[in-house]
Every structure is written in C-alpha cells, then in structure tokens.
Amino acid sequence: MGYINSKINNIIIASCNETRNENSNAAFINAIRKYYPIFIYYNCFESSNNEIPSLKSYDIEDRILAGDGIRDYYGGICSVGFWARLQPNKNFIATAGHCDSSRSYYLIPWNSTPTALIGPMQDYYLEPIDFGLIYIENKDVQPIPSVRNTDSARYKELPITDIIPVSSNGAHLCLSGIESHVKCG
Template sequence: MNLEKRNKIDNRILAGDGLYYKFKNRSYSCSAGFWARSQPNMNYIATTGHCYVPGSGPFYLLPWNSTRVYLIGEMPIHYLEPIDFGLINIDIKKIQPIPSVRNTDSERYKELFIEDVILASNNGAHLCLSGLRSHVKCGYVAALNGFTSNGLYFRDNIFVVNLRNIAGDSGGPIFYYKNFTHVSLNGIVQGGLFDFNDNINGITGVITISSILNLFEDLEVVTTS
C-alpha cells in the first residue's frame, strides 16, 4: 500500500470512498459517509464510530479500485452509544471533500450530488448505499424503527434496509435518488443485522441522519444546495 502525504490539492474524497487505517500491523477499512462541518469552520469526514480502534494510526483516503492511499487525519470524536458515529479531522489544504456520492462504476453519472438531507419516512422506499466494497447497490426500507444490542451497547436510532453490505462498507452513505444526478442523504451504514432471516438480500442497519444531527447540534451536512 503506497502512502501519500503530498500537499497539492489533487486528492478528492466523496461519500462512499474508502477509509484505511492500520493497527498492530493489520489493515482495516471503512467508508466515508459525508462531508460535515461545524463552527468555527471545522471540517470532518463522518463515518461509524466502530471504525475507530484505540491506539490505531491516522485515517487515509482509499479510493475505489486503488492501492494508493492519502493521509486524511485522526478521529478525535467517536461514539458507540447512543449512536455508532465518528468524525475524522480533515485538512482541506491536503484533501478536498466533495458533497457528492461516489458512483464511479456508472458510465454517465460518476458523481451524485448531495442536494439535501431527508428522513426515511416510508416502508418500501427505494434507497441505495455507496461503499468501498459494494460500490453502489440498492434495496428497500424494511423497518423504520429498529434497534441493535450486542450486550454492551444499545442503539435504537436505526432503520433497516433489505440489501447486503460487505465488510468495509460501514459508514458509507444511504441515499435516495431525486433524479439521475442528484440525491438526498438519509443516513450512514452501521452494518449487517444478522438477527434477521434474509439470506437472499441481506439486511443492513442504517444510522439515521436525524439522530446524528440531534446529538451534534452544531454539525451541518455540507450539500450542493
């Protein structure tokens, strides 16, 4: 893995791009959820809190289908309860965050502009994820009011989508297509929910965007509008 620390602003990070870090000589990965900002002009990449490992090194940008990574920064803010959420410091002089979703596999619409933030409000709504391993895939809302517990942490601010995510997709955006080029952000991937019996489609738990913004009242999602 090639580690880059160049100062030129030629490295862009989009929602769905990979996040790479090392701990005790082992490599780990998650996905970027969205560009977040708080005052006074602090910039972050949002992802899941479980991507943080105490004692691990800084996070790097790992673009799709790439072996070259670019330094982003540390994760000073990370929670496992009441929501699974973390914020990575970003220096926009070195890495340029973009308020768009990565969709590189598409021939025509390689970036999907995040126009706004909305709540998932209907069972059966068609939503999609973008992540390092799955790239873009879609499914339908199976439940609006879900919770998870592993005996240590309880989280009740999730909804459920019947699509299968792959390890490394955690933290990636869940979004709704407004048209071919613009999307609304609904939340970020927490991970697979293995208590559900769906061996065909898979089941993904989603951290609601409202629970994130309720916990961090001074945080805003950077959009194109």
C-alpha cells in the same frame, strides 16, 4: 439525476437538455410520469474553445466523496459517510464508530491503493448509534458533497443537493461503500 425536495415534498428529476430525447431517457420519463415528478433541464455540454487550462502542482488535491474507503494504520478498512463541517472551516467525514483507531486514516478511492493522509478520528460512539467523525487535518484533501459511483459509465458522481427524512417503511434508499459500491433497494 433524481432526488426528493423536502421543501416542496416532490420528486425532482434533473437532466440535460441535450439528451432529453434519447430513447433510454424518454422511456424512463414515460415510466415515472405516474408519480408526477418535477422535471428540470440544464444545458450540460458547453461549447469548447479547445483550450486546456494550465494546472499548477499546487492546484491538485485529493477529493474525498461519500462511499470512498479509509484505511487506518493497522490496515482496517471502512467506508466514508457524509461530509460534516464545524464553522468556520473545520471539516470532518462521518464513518462508523467501530472503525475507531488511535492513529490517522488514509484515503482509498474505489479500485485504488491508499493515497493521502486524512487525519485522526475526533469522536466516536458505539451506542446508541455506531458513528464516528474523522477530522480532515490535511488541507490537500477536499471533501466533496457527492457520492462516488465510478462503476457507472455516465454518472460517476451523484451530487448531494438536499436532505430528506426517511419517514416510512419501504422507502427506496441507496448506499455507497468501498466494498459494496452503489446499491439501491
């Protein structure tokens, strides 16, 4: 996984110790060395004692990630943006303001059918930016600070760890949505 740390203004490449010498990783690392990134390695694969923790039905919750879909009462579909919070514990998801509906929204993970009720749109704007906030009133829906990427065999979630301003043309950006899935350019 890679990201730009805005505090030190440098590229951070985080990877697993266990896979750092694989051919595909070595080729990638050699190709990006000219950008002088900072490499951070973690122990990703912990040893297992082959025990499966017991799950209780009340432990299961629906996770909502950036890029998931939302469906309104009338069947309109939009994509989830980022997770927002109003302290102490009011959670929202951002989406496009033109997705406004007078009813509640339901979660649609990729390649799925609508699942859990999320809640109503609290506020929306069409100008100067197209932006809306959906209040997560269902406490069984857990917002996750990650981007859905389930088309990838290896990186099914892309964690959001930092924020950076995009201050130049030609910056490499990615998007994730219910129709587009993950695309970068």
